[in-house]
Amino acid sequence: MTTDTPIPGLPNAGEYDLVLRGHRIMTAAGVAPHEVGIRDGIIVAVEPLGAGLTGTTLIELADDETLLPGLVDTHVHVNEPGRTEWEGFASATRAAVAGGVTTIIDMPLNSLPPTVTVDALNLKRSVAEDQVFCDVGFWGGAVPGNLADLHPLHDAGVFGFKCFLADSGVEEFAHLSVHEMDAALGEVASFDSVLIVHAEDAHAINQAPPAGGNRYDTFLASRPRAAENLAIAEVIEHARTTGARAHILHVSSSDALPIIADAKRDGVRLTVETCPHYLTLTAEEIPDGATAFKCCPPIREAANRELLWQGLLDGTIDCIVSDHSPSTLDLKDLERGDFAVAWGGVSSLQLGLPLIWTEAHRRGIPLEQVVQWMSAAPAAIASLARKGLLAVGHHADLVIFAPEDTFVVDVARLHHRNPITPYAGRTLSGVVRRTFLRGTEIDGREPRGTLLRRGEA
Structure with a gap:
């Protein structure tokens, strides 16, 4: 495990607040021996190991640990206010940091009211303030009748607009x-x-x-690739035709990849995400009734x-984000297992x-x-200029990760508000x-999280 060494003397002893070795x-150049110096929350030095950086606190990584930039998850349904029993800012952001996610952007729906006006955005911010454990930004929503609200929401700092x-x-x-x-x-x-766009x-x-x-095969047929x-x-x-930037959410149909690749080659301003559940689970393994x-x-x-x-490997898909879309246990209809009525969302x-x-x-x-897929790429899509990289000038959002260590997923040990996930019992690395x-x-x-505004993060 890592070892922390406080440096004796005054609180500001040493050149940096924190040094990690x-x-x-x-x-961005890869994994190598380095020392990282942090001052006032910013990475201000990345030097070869042995440079001898000094700081108020020194952390030396164990041999089995890798220092990563914090992940950026641009697709999270927090659901507060209005449906806080589904999730909430405290539980969602506590879960995020436990998983190495240091920045999330909250989706505009499932909260009440949805984030489709500046007043609704301000209400959500007032509720989130002082209870977030990671940095949090907000998407606005595009719904029928709110076209005139989009520019004011943009001016108020949302990172873009979601529609279905x-x-x-x-x-x-x-x-x-x-x-x-x-x-x-x-x-x-x-x-x-x-x-x-939910496409x-x-x-x-x-x-x-x-x-x-x-x-499950009946449910799958009800949401065809077409x-x-x-x-x-x-x-x-x-x-x-409009020249606008568009981002396709949670792509699950591989049939669409050729037209996406063609559009990118044509210069259409298009980015695309997929999610862990589409990359780690398969329809063949899902039991009937497993909602x-x-x-x-x-x-x-x-x-x-x-x-x-x-x-992902050929660049047609740009990034991986969670689409964390939780609900209460009763809404998952666990007793009957009816896919028609159960809430559609995976907690991950x-x-x-x-x-x-x-x-x-x-x-x-x-690794x-x-x-790159889970940090730098989503940060770039959301124009989070100081997130997603371990680099000088970026926020010191960092994760100490042991890639060879393993654990078994236990829902009781997750910080999500409701103890349900399709990954229960899986052994993960x-x-x-x-x-x-x-x-x-x-x-x-x-x-200790901060509420982010577009252009300020």
């Missing part, structure tokens, strides 16, 4: 028609923001067989999963790094690539031992 320090092209699952956050999405894209292009086609879902009962493929094609074409696995779009077949990994905020590292390591993918936010270790007892 180790043989496995991950910078199919039923969101909550009545107060209605989905946009394709025509309304086009108008929203034109509006956000006028002030160079980004529209992030499933409402008509295709309506034409699919219903999802009733406890059979629904995603059609909606993604619509997003691409309207982003192309902990339900999410929308759904977890698909093993062959589809392999193509999603290939899409605390587990993302070990989930992806376990699967990536099995495939021979290095540096995993961190990679243990987060310590997490630092702006140079201060986060212990899960004292909230």
Whole structure:
């Protein structure tokens, strides 16, 4: 384990507030022996090991530990205020830091009211203040009738705008028609923001067989790949004609990857994410009635999963984020296991790094690539200029990670408000031992996070 050495003398003794030394320090150049100097929450020095940096506190990493930049998760449903029994800022951000996530951006729906006006944003900020353990930013929402609210929300500091092209699952956050999405894209292009899209086609879902009962294959057929493929094609074409930035959320259909790749080659301003559940789970392994696995779009077949990994490796998919979408246990309909009525969302905020590292390591993918997908790439998409890298000038958001260590997922030991996850009982590789936010270790007892605004982070 790491060893901490307070340096005797005055509190400001030494050149830095904190120095970390180790043989496995991950910078943009790779993993190598380094010393990292931190002052006032900022990384101000990264030197070869042996440089002799001194500070008020010295931390020496153990031989089995790697120092990483904190992860950035741009797809988290916190649900507070209004549905705090589903999650909440304290529980969500405590889970985040336990999993090595130092920055999240909260989704605009499932809270009441949804973040579709400046007043709603201000209410959410007032509730979040003083109870967040990591840094937190906010997405705004684009819903029918709030086009005039988008620019004020942008000026108030949201990082972009989320919309749905199919039923969101909550009545107060209605989905946009394709025509309304086009108008929203034109509006956000006028002030160079980004529209992030839940891309499933409402008509295709309506034409699919219903999802009733406890059979997973019936649920899977109710959310066909065609629904995603059609909606993604619509997003691409309207982003192309408006010149707006668009981001496709939680891609699960590998069928859509060729048109995404083509759009990127054509210069369409498009980025794409996928999630741990699509990369680590398969439809074939989900038991009937196991509604902990339900999410929308759904977890698909093993062959589809392999193509999603290939899409990451060839750059078609840009990043991996959680889409942490929790609910109370009763809403998961655990007793009956009816996929038609159970809430669609996977709880995984605390587990993302070990989930992806376990699967990536099995495939021979290095830890540096995993961190690129889960830290630097989402930070860049959200324009978080000082997040996502262990580099001079960046926030000292750092994680001490033991990649060879293992653990078994125990829902009772997770910090999510509700003890349910499809990963219960799984053995995973990679243990987060310590997490630092702006140079201060986060212990899960004292909230030290900051509420972020676009352009200030």
